[in-house]
Amino acid sequence: MTRPTSPTRSPQRLDDAVTGGIGDSPSRPDSTLKVTGEYAYSSDLWAEDMLWGSTLRSPHPYARIRSVDVSEALKQPGVHAVLTHQDVPGENVYGLKVSDTPVLAVDVVRHQGEPVALVAADHPETARxxxxxxxxxxxVLEPVTDPERAAHDDTLPELHPGGNIVRxxxxxxxxxxxxxxVVVSDVYTMGMQDQAFLGPESGLAIPGEDGGVDLFLATQWLHVDQKQTARAxxxxxDKVRFTMSGVGGAFGGREDLSMQIHCCMLALHTGKPVKMVYNRLESFYGHVHRHPAKMYYEHGATKDxxxxxxxxRMYFDGGAYASKTPVVVSNATSLGTGPYVVPNVRIEGWGVYTNNPPCGAMRGLGAVQPAFAYELQMDKLAGALGMDPVRLRQINAVREGASLHTGQVLDSPAPVAELLERLARMPLPPEDTTTPRDVRTLPGGLSNTSHGEGVVRGVGYSVIIKNVSYAEGVxxxxxxxxxxxxxxxxxxxLVHTAAAEVGQGLITVHQQIARSELGVERVTIHPADTQVGDAGSSSASRQTYITGGAVRDACAAVRQAVFDRVARRFGEDSAGLTLTGGKVVSATGAVLDLVEVLGEEAIEETREYHHLRTYKMDPVTGQSRRVHVQHAYAAHRAVVEVDTGLGLVKVVQLDCAQDVGKAVNPDAVVGQIQGGSTQGLGLAVMEEIKVREGKIRNPSFTDYLIPTILDTPPMRIDVLERADPHSPYGVRGVGEPPTISATPAVVNAIRDATGLNLTHTPVSPEQLCGS
Known part of the structure; x- marks a missing residue:
């Protein structure tokens, strides 16, 4: 593991007398409670005399509703309310980008699991x-399930007004x-991946005396939830107040609404607190997933x-409702050539409606799918050229000042070739030549399936580009x-934002910024809620950049107010003052205790931070002077062993080199890269929601597999710090890029081991055994 080196520090702001600031790795304030099981998640909430809410969902992917009879449910002892679409007090529609999703179905259901009715009862079993x-x-109607056909076949039913093309x-x-x-081409497909967060959707709604409602919930974006809920x-x-509760993971799956409106409706209707907690089965139906994709790619190159x-040509299955499909298409097409200089490009992207499960944000939104395709293409091209795959990537790698295929010029470091060089220099893990081999080291070894016969090793590389923050004029x-x-x-x-802490360590980062900017040890984080201005979503690897920038600027305003107070009261020149270790120090060396300066009169400042302006893609050419405000880069090398007889894969090592701009918290950065890499490994070899005729066939962790510690290999992490001059402290997004680059590296390694032209992820035993 290589730690970040030579951190950039500003003597005026970053204070060595205060520990736990920028560049340090202080302990997370929530860590002890989480590892001991004492941390309160949203599912742990409780209120006196509360009711339990539950949701009736459609068993059909596509059907007309002829009637709904709730009379017998209302007779059930302990039931306080049964609600349908007729009981929605406001607009029966919501949506992140397109308002197309009913709060409760009216005359048609468009996917399996669509909410039809709600119940509030005095016990969860009574509600069920x-x-x-x-x-x-x-x-029951015949569902539309083929996204490519939905994009082009006008004979299919229109699932929404205006047709089946979202974008x-x-x-x-x-x-x-x-x-x-030299030309190589192929068709690549990616299955539907679930965010698989450990804490299912949950929340507690409490009716207010003013006719409003307070909702305590796990979410990724308080203010957008508030706006959609208030409208419904x-x-x-101001009468719909949201407060963050403990979040058991998110990864994009909490950007869309789930129980928010339903829980509040039941609370307002009954006049009692109402709690809703999804079980795992309902969670699979109740949140969006990663868009499955079908991608036709062709690369042409010179002989050198x-x-x-x-x-x-790329097709993205958005499922029944739009959610983030427009953004997926934007990201996929604007990043679809990878971190490479390509003079001639034609890319087309379609995001479509089907009757498959709704798809929306998931880590690496819209960048994961094309990266899988273009990185497998680069290995295929290297094979056709007889060239080392790392060298091929380096020859074509973008650098600072290069133009992407959208016309955007990269205005910050882009060390793509260096990342690959660092990976290539890392030593490969030695092969086990002992006979017989320890079965625990073999594919499927803990099940004693093999003793080494038919096991082959392969090595694969990948490098990717990922946008950070919102784009296209937002x-x-x-x-x-x-x-x-x-x-x-x-x-x-005291730092107060609406930014969602979803496990990424954001509250620690905010403490670090405040310590560094204000020179004080004690920093408290106010619970995130809608009583402060919008912080946007905890997505797109943006919070350290954007909310970190807001915290920095608010701290700077507080610091200046301290200096102004000193200037007024003590006659010091405010321009020559610094804050250090709880002291105000003048240019002449005079020292004032900050406690004395503040007295009983607190200083409070609020600031907004906006990043550089971005611009929409031209609808015909896709050109834009700046589609994305920032790009991040990550590279992986995977070493795998494959049992060719049983089709089992063991990832022996998964090394990563990544540019993070500035490691605000080095330990957290390494942890984010390790976690993202493991999530990408899951997509490579095991994670796929199986959908047949619009129905989910494996809605549980028994049948939907995610990596465990036994599947997670050793990882060397090489962290680069090539500061982005346009972002606070030079930071880049960290969490998403390794998720993207891990998947194609693992699949390329499996292809290297087996010689098979694998084009679908996750790779299954059936693909490896030819059945």
Whole structure:
């Protein structure tokens, strides 16, 4: 493991007298509670005299609702309310990008698991028994399940007004009909992946005396949830108050609404607190998943390996409702050639409606699918050229100042070739030549399936590009309120934002920033809620950048207010003052205790931080002067062993080199890379929601597999710090890039081991055994 070196520090702001600041790795304040099981997640919430809410869901992917009879459910003892779409007090529709999702189904259901009715009862089992007594008469229809056909076949039913295409985006650069000496092509497919967070959807709604409602929940974006919920409830924003509770993982699956409106409806209808907690089965139906994709790719190159053109057609299955499908298409097409210079490009991307499960945000949104395809293509091209796959990538790698195929010029370091070089220099793990081999080291070894016969080793590389933060003209900003006051005889900073801590360690980062900027040890984080300005979503690897920028700016304003107070009261020149170790120090060396300066009069400042402006992609050419505000880069090398007889895979090692711009918390950075890499490994070899005719066939962790510690290999992590001059402290997003690059590295390694032209992920034993 290589730690970040030579951190960039500003003597005026970053103070060596205060520990736990920028560049340090302080302990997370929630860590002890989490590892001891004492941490309170949203599913642990409780209120006196509360009811339990539950949801009736459609068993059909596509059907007309002929009638709904709730009379028997209402007779069930202990039932306080049974609600249908007729009981939605405001607008019966919501959506992140397109308002197309009913709060409760009206006359048609478009996917299996769509909510039809709600029950509130005095016990969760009572609520479930009442659900079973609701009688819904359905006219079952033939579902639309093929996304490519949905994009082009006008004979299919229109699932929404305007047709089945959510977004079509082409990108054209140079000569789209260019020819090349060496050409490789193939069709790549990616299955539907689940976020598989450990804590299912949950929340507690409490009706307010003012006719409003307070909801305590696990989410990724408080303010957008608040806005959508308020509209459905027919209430003004100030009467819908949301507060973050403990989140048991997110990865994009909590960006869309699940129980938010339902829980609040039941609370307002009954006048009692209502708690909703999904079980694992319902969670699979209740949140969006990663978009499955089908991608046609063709690469052309000269005989010496220079890329001449890339042509691609990509189809993304958005399922029944739009969610983040427009963004997936944008990211996929704008990043679809990878971190390479390609003079001639024609890419087309379609995001479509089907009757498959709804798909939306998941870690690496829209960048994961094309990266799988273009990185397998690069290995295939290297084979056709007889060239080392690392060298081929380095020859074509982008650098600072290069133009992407959208016309955007990279205005910060892009050390793609260096990342690959660092990976290639890492020693490979030695092969086990002992006879017989320890079965625990073999594919499927803990099941004693093999003793080494038919086991082959392979090595695979990948390198990817990932956008950070919102794009295409969205005003990406965050708000922070910082208060500095004396408590218990010591200066204490209070940081208040609406940014969602979803396990990534954001609260620790905010403490580090405040310590560094204000020179105080004690920093308290206010619970995130909607009583402060919007912080945007904890997604797109943006929070350290955007909300970190807001906290930094609010701290700077507080610091300046301290200096102004000193100047007024003590006659010092505010321009020559610094904060250090709870002291105010003048240019002449005079020292004032911060406690004395503050007295009983606290200082509080609120600031918004906005990043550089971005611009929409041209709807015809896809060109834009700046689609994305920032790009991140990660590279992986995977070493695998494959049992060719049984089709079992063991990832022996999964090494990563990544540019993080600035490691605010080095230990957390390494942890994020390890976690992201493991998630990408899961997509490579095991994670897929199986959908047949619109129905999920494996909605449980018994049949939907995720990596455990036994599947997680050793990882060497090489962290680069090539600062982005446009971001606070030079930071880049960290969590998503390794998720993206791990998958193709593992699959390329399996292809190297077996010689098979694998084109689908996850790779299954059936693919490896030819059945």
């Amino acid at each position: 028994r009442a659900l079973a007594k609701i009688v819904v008469a359905y006219e 079509y985006q082409p990108v054209v650069q140079g000569d789209p009909e260019a020819e090349a000496e 409830l027919g209430l003004p924003l 390996g220079k890329l001449v053109y890339v042509k691609a 005003d990406d900003y965050s708000t922070a309120r910082v208060r500095l006051e004396v408590i218990g005889g010591a200066p204490v900073a």
